Amino acid sequence: MLRSLTLGLLLMPLVILSAAHAHGPTRQKVTESVEINLPADKVWAAIGNFQDLNWHPAIEKTEGEGGNEPGAKRTLTLSGGANIFEELLKYDADGRLMKYIIAKVDVKVLPVNNYSSILRVEDLGDGKSKVVWKGAFYRGYMNNDPPEDLSDAAAVKAVTGVYRGGLEELKKKLEAGG
Amino acid sequence: MPIATAKSRLGGAVAAAAAAFIFAFLAMLAPLDAHAGLAEHEALVTSQLAEKVAFVDLATLKVSAELSVPGKPAGIALSPDRSRAYVTAPEAKELVVIDTENRTVLKRIATGNGPLGVAVLPGDGRIFVADWYDHRLTVIDPRSLKVIARIAVGQSPSGVAVTPDGKRVLSADRDSHQVSIIDTASLRVIKTVPVGERPFGVTIDAAGKRAYTANVKSNDVSVIDIELGETIAAVKVGRRPYAVALAQGRAFITDQYVETVSVIDLNDLKVIKKISVGAYPEGIAADKVGRFVYVACWEDNTLERIDARSLTVTGRVDVPDGPRAFGDFLR
Numbered sequence: 340m341l342r343s344l345t346l347g348l349l350l351m352p353l354v355i356l357s358a359a360h361a362h363g364p365t366r367q368k369v370t371e372s373v374e375i376n377l378p379a380d381k382v383w384a385a386i387g388n389f390q391d392l393n394w395h396p397a398i399e400k401t402e403g404e405g406g407n408e409p410g411a412k413r414t415l416t417l418s419g420g421a422n423i424f425e426e427l428l429k430y431d432a433d434g435r436l437m438k439y440i441i442a443k444v445d446v447k448v449l450p451v452n453n454y455s456s457i458l459r460v461e462d463l464g465d466g467k468s469k470v471v472w473k474g475a476f477y478r479g480y481m482n483n484d485p486p487e488d489l490s491d492a493a494a495v496k497a498v499t500g501v502y503r504g505g506l507e508e509l510k511k512k513l514e515a516g517g
Numbered sequence: 518m519p520i521a522t523a524k525s526r527l528g529g530a531v532a533a534a535a536a537a538f539i540f541a542f543l544a545m546l547a548p549l550d551a552h553a554g555l556a557e558h559e560a561l562v563t564s565q566l567a568e569k570v571a572f573v574d575l576a577t578l579k580v581s582a583e584l585s586v587p588g589k590p591a592g593i594a595l596s597p598d599r600s601r602a603y604v605t606a607p608e609a610k611e612l613v614v615i616d617t618e619n620r621t622v623l624k625r626i627a628t629g630n631g632p633l634g635v636a637v638l639p640g641d642g643r644i645f646v647a648d649w650y651d652h653r654l655t656v657i658d659p660r661s662l663k664v665i666a667r668i669a670v671g672q673s674p675s676g677v678a679v680t681p682d683g684k685r686v687l688s689a690d691r692d693s694h695q696v697s698i699i700d701t702a703s704l705r706v707i708k709t710v711p712v713g714e715r716p717f718g719v720t721i722d723a724a725g726k727r728a729y730t731a732n733v734k735s736n737d738v739s740v741i742d743i744e745l746g747e748t749i750a751a752v753k754v755g756r757r758p759y760a761v762a763l764a765q766g767r768a769f770i771t772d773q774y775v776e777t778v779s780v781i782d783l784n785d786l787k788v789i790k791k792i793s794v795g796a797y798p799e800g801i802a803a804d805k806v807g808r809f810v811y812v813a814c815w816e817d818n819t820l821e822r823i824d825a826r827s828l829t830v831t832g833r834v835d836v837p838d839g840p841r842a843f844g845d846f847l848r
Binding site: 365440473482 | 565589630796839
């Protein structure tokens, strides 16, 4: 389902954007989470490396430098070949939390601007945990009156799809013992 | 800031004694604050995603009322007598005039394509609205509530501030990396001052001498000498600084990406502390006596209170979704 979503994004019509760096008026937020029947440390061991987002079904390859230190960079290659360039802002192994931004992405790949995100694993006790994925971003179109595919709603829908697709797959894989 | 001025002029011991006396004096007056107008009693928080303005009682740190304000409210300023709030609604392309006593919307004024920051002159109460898309300031008369002038500034002005004497308005022109200084008598730009990359919030000190911009891209604060019309220093802060508040001879800056408020000592312009706050801190304002600084945390949906002396968070309250509180939001 996520592959088709990614493909859909890639096939979105090319929109000529103005060269201005301004963005839409209202920052959007998305929070998605999933409960996993495994201890938090185990889940964090699977997703807590900034240099490896390959657990996400839409990601073919993660390459980068700087490990898990703030300032570390990674380049994501999606199924289909598009890239997303990201930078780590904050890493807290004890709190099982990382915060990062998209340094560069084509709005045809992901229709957002000024995107930042937090990925966190919470301990629920009894060998259970919860993965929380939060994003803050502006829509893809930088001026007033956006086309539908670069609107606030389109941005929220795309990010929600990325998070849901990743979290569902992660739960399935980890609980199956993968 | 009389206390800060006294402190810098006197020797250490004398200053401490003087400060102690002043604080004791203020403490004595504290119960009268609300009536005497010494410290503000209420915060008006623009909650952009919830499309509301939340009224927060500062004594109890509780939300006492919520007012529906469609149009994704962001910026805010208050009339000189604090009886009205002017809130920008960028999605509606309007300025919303709110009766702060009765907590009602009095009027919505079409201002331009992208109203964002707003400021009010202390004397005649004229309202200056920055327009992000139209690259100008819209000036509104507080009595007729009509647009009386438009002033072209740099690209995407965001924050606006006024000097305490009402003679100058400053706009942070985000995509021109500059501050425009406007003479309020002629309504003309008299100087543009290059600052760091992508200035967003701008704040002027109580003496009207210096202005501070939070530069979103270069991750620093520019210090402007207003009379000279020049940037005299830059101070590195946390990632993606948004706005600046001033209290106790210090500047408090919201670092959006790293969940901190950076504190700068204004004497030597050094960062002395980074205070952990909620996620995505945005609007920030100090009360008049410099006792507390209030910060809206957009992602966590909180308003948090920082003790400006101990530099710790001493309280927080949940507010409606997406608080920005960009501007002068304490009354």
